[in-house]
Amino acid sequence: MFTKFFYVLKDSGLPVSMNEWQTLLEALEAxxxxxSLTGFYYLCRSVLVKTExxxxxxxxxxxxxxxxxxxxxxxxxxxxxxxxxxxxxxxISDEMRxxxxxxxxxxLKRMLEERLAEQNEEHHGGNRWIGTGGxxxxxxxxxxxxxxRIGGASRNLSAVKVAGQRRxxxxxxxxxxxxxxxxxxxxxxxxxxxxxxxxxTELDLDSTINKxxxxxxxxxxxxxxxxxxxIKVLLLMDAGGSMVSYSRLCNQLxxxxxxxxxxKDLKIFYFHNCIYDYLYHDPWCSLNNYTETDYVLxxxxxxxxxxxxxxxxxxxxxxxRKGGIIEWGLYNDxxxxxxxxxxxxxxxxxxxxxxxxxxxxxxxxxxxxINKISEVFPMEELTIDGLQSAIDKLKSRQAIAxxx
Amino acid sequence: xxxxxxxxxxxxxxxVSDELRNSVNIAIALQKPLLIKGExxxxxxxxxxxxxxxxxxxxxxxxxKSTTKAQEGLYVYDTVQRLYDSQFGDSNVADIKQxxxxxxxxxxxxxxxxxxxxxxxIDKADLEFPNDLLWELDQMSFYIPETKETIEAKNRPIVIxxxxxxxxLPDAFLRRCIFHYIAFPDPEGMEKIIKVHHPKLEMKLLxxxxxxxxxxxxxxxxxKRPSTSELIDWLQALVVGGISPGxxxxxxxxxxxxxxxNEDLDILLTQLNTKTQARNQNTRxxxxxxxx
Numbered sequence: 001m002f003t004k005f006f007y008v009l010k011d012s013g014l015p016v017s018m019n020e021w022q023t024l025l026e027a028l029e030a031x032x033x034x035x036s037l038t039g040f041y042y043l044c045r046s047v048l049v050k051t052e053x054x055x056x057x058x059x060x061x062x063x064x065x066x067x068x069x070x071x072x073x074x075x076x077x078x079x080x081x082x083x084x085x086x087x088x089x090x091x092i093s094d095e096m097r098x099x100x101x102x103x104x105x106x107x108l109k110r111m112l113e114e115r116l117a118e119q120n121e122e123h124h125g126g127n128r129w130i131g132t133g134g135x136x137x138x139x140x141x142x143x144x145x146x147x148x149r150i151g152g153a154s155r156n157l158s159a160v161k162v163a164g165q166r167r168x169x170x171x172x173x174x175x176x177x178x179x180x181x182x183x184x185x186x187x188x189x190x191x192x193x194x195x196x197x198x199x200x201t202e203l204d205l206d207s208t209i210n211k212x213x214x215x216x217x218x219x220x221x222x223x224x225x226x227x228x229x230x231i232k233v234l235l236l237m238d239a240g241g242s243m244v245s246y247s248r249l250c251n252q253l254x255x256x257x258x259x260x261x262x263x264k265d266l267k268i269f270y271f272h273n274c275i276y277d278y279l280y281h282d283p284w285c286s287l288n289n290y291t292e293t294d295y296v297l298x299x300x301x302x303x304x305x306x307x308x309x310x311x312x313x314x315x316x317x318x319x320x321r322k323g324g325i326i327e328w329g330l331y332n333d334x335x336x337x338x339x340x341x342x343x344x345x346x347x348x349x350x351x352x353x354x355x356x357x358x359x360x361x362x363x364x365x366x367x368x369x370i371n372k373i374s375e376v377f378p379m380e381e382l383t384i385d386g387l388q389s390a391i392d393k394l395k396s397r398q399a400i401a402x403x404x
Numbered sequence: 405x406x407x408x409x410x411x412x413x414x415x416x417x418x419x420v421s422d423e424l425r426n427s428v429n430i431a432i433a434l435q436k437p438l439l440i441k442g443e444x445x446x447x448x449x450x451x452x453x454x455x456x457x458x459x460x461x462x463x464x465x466x467x468x469k470s471t472t473k474a475q476e477g478l479y480v481y482d483t484v485q486r487l488y489d490s491q492f493g494d495s496n497v498a499d500i501k502q503x504x505x506x507x508x509x510x511x512x513x514x515x516x517x518x519x520x521x522x523x524x525x526i527d528k529a530d531l532e533f534p535n536d537l538l539w540e541l542d543q544m545s546f547y548i549p550e551t552k553e554t555i556e557a558k559n560r561p562i563v564i565x566x567x568x569x570x571x572x573l574p575d576a577f578l579r580r581c582i583f584h585y586i587a588f589p590d591p592e593g594m595e596k597i598i599k600v601h602h603p604k605l606e607m608k609l610l611x612x613x614x615x616x617x618x619x620x621x622x623x624x625x626x627x628k629r630p631s632t633s634e635l636i637d638w639l640q641a642l643v644v645g646g647i648s649p650g651x652x653x654x655x656x657x658x659x660x661x662x663x664x665x666n667e668d669l670d671i672l673l674t675q676l677n678t679k680t681q682a683r684n685q686n687t688r689x690x691x692x693x694x695x696x
Binding site: 015017019020023026027030032039042043046047049050051052055203212217218219221 | 423426427429430431433434436439441484487488491573575578579580581582583584585
């Protein structure tokens with residue numbers, strides 16, 4: 001009957017499965033929604049939505065689909081006054097429930113208009129007029145399955161209103177979130193290998209059996225070292241002027257990477273707008289505290305996972321021309337784009353994270369350089385979703401997009 | 405209502421929101437595990453205790469650590485002990501049963517009365533952990549090949565699972581759960597919670613403390629925001645220390661109870677000192693400052 005809602009949810013990006021839908025129908029059959037839209041809202045949410053990150057999507061889809069049922073606006077003030085009365089809870093008998101067939105929404109709206117025209121005084125506890133309590137379909141705190149709630153202090157808060165509040169907006173995953181979420185995403189970057197040092201804490205069953213047999217049945221236990229993450233990470237961060245607006249976001253990623261103690265090795269370097277001959281050890285790019293980029297390329301093995309964080313936005317000459325470096329007093333023999341290509345060639349597992357939201361890439365000032373660089377590195381936006389797909393890309397060799 | 409289910413209504417020492425109570429009852433009625441997420445200190449673990457109290461059931465807690473394997477929850481076959489015993493001939497090694505020790509899930513299945521089973525902090529374990537429990541939680545039974553026995557739940561336990569979102573849980577697992585996210589309580593809800601813990605608290609002290617508490621929580625950049633349990637401890641400290649309500653906001657006594665990280669204390673102090681420049685706060689501690 002409301003199968004369409006299922007597709008509305010799917011269309012809004014909620015991974016609702018048939019199983020869950022089935023469960024919902026069962027629950028409805030068992031009367032778990034308490035025959036109110038609010039009850040239905042909470043039931044749907046707890047059965048269909050499995051992460052707070054999707055609460056907001058659900059709220060929007062719900063509010064959208066059921067928006068017709070919202071309290072009509074523009075009621076005379078007097079009616080609001082009548083409705084502004086508190087009442088004790090009402091007991092609902094089966095008989096009452098039977099008496100109220102679910103009314104059609106259009107029917108309800110028509111009736112409400114009629115009543116509005118006729119009614120000229122307060123009513124509380126009746127079954128026809130707009131007022132509090134009672135069983136009239138209009139008003140609040142009363143009981144009428146499928147009635148229109150008008151005002152009232154949420155004895156049965158309108159579900160559409162609850163949904164409309166979008167209290168869970170901050171949990172969306174396509175929004176940028178805190179350090180913790182970055183850490184969770186980074187945790188997926190791992191590859192187990194046996195460590196050479198460390199305590200032998202795991203029983204090696206096969207060797208134990210062999211040894212015990214060798215001893216003619218006298219038990220001898222063999223222990224081995226547990227497996228450890230063998231992933232090594234090289235983080236290159238743009239500390240240039242245009243990155244200031246994203247500093248908070250980059251700080252969060254930086255802290256998260258730094259705190260991720262599951263990497264076998266983590267090296268961090270900084271650069272200013274574009275990478276040339278030198279990589280710096282501090283975000284101020286001090287000219288006396290650097291490592292040569294060649295040294296990094298020659299020393300670090302190709303299995304380092306390289307994450308470059310930067311807005312990739314610069315003047316085209318900074319990227320394309322010899323001597324394009326932004327620092328006064330320095331000169332580069334190779335254009336920046338060459339350096340990027342060399343890095344990409346050496347480190348096949350590499351991605352570029354861009355704090356600029358993806359849909360601006362084509363329209364920003366730096367669109368040209370963003371485009372050029374994303375031809376070299378797979379580029380993702382710096383959000384949780386972006387980081388996750390970046391990490392997926394780091395797990396396997398990605399073909400270099402184009403080379404020209 | 406077709407059928408009357410066991411109805412959880414909250415217990416005297418635990419304030420439960422309508423939403424959460426709904427979710428609990430839905431999970432009980434549909435006989436599905438209830439997955440609870442929420443900020444630390446929002447009472448995820450307490451919920452299980454409260455359900456057990458209110459429904460007068462026993463509570464079995466399975467604390468998950470990073471090394472916990474799903475198998476341990478079912479049973480452990482102590483092969484090493486058996487091997488040792490066989491070497492020295494201490495006991496009857498032919499009887500495998502005595503080397504089978506039931507885990508928490510097994511315990512819950514074999515309990516005579518229905519129990520509440522809390523699987524605490526499921527996200528601590530390996531990524532595959534929840535998947536390994538799918539069948540057992542669905543069917544409420546498992547097979548022990550060593551003894552050729554099938555352990556079946558005498559009574560279906562109410563399963564509560566908590567997660568701190570350290571890891572994403574597998575979809576297949578999520579599909580089988582009822583999910584609820586405990587939002588951080590608003591001031592009104594918080595007052596109710598506090599009254600359960602400190603029933604005789606002076607109104608003025610409470611007001612001042614709450615204002616300060618929510619002020620602290622709203623400071624951006626704080627890494628570990630104070631939670632409910634910290635507020636409760638702090639109030640305790642304020643009462644014991646005999647702090648007059650007027651001093652709370654100015655002096656921020658016993659701040660260490662609320663903010664546990666040095667960085668957070670620093671952030672707070674800088675912000676208090678430079679309230680006028682509050683807008684600069686976001687970039688204050690940033691290494692990218694030079695380029696402003």
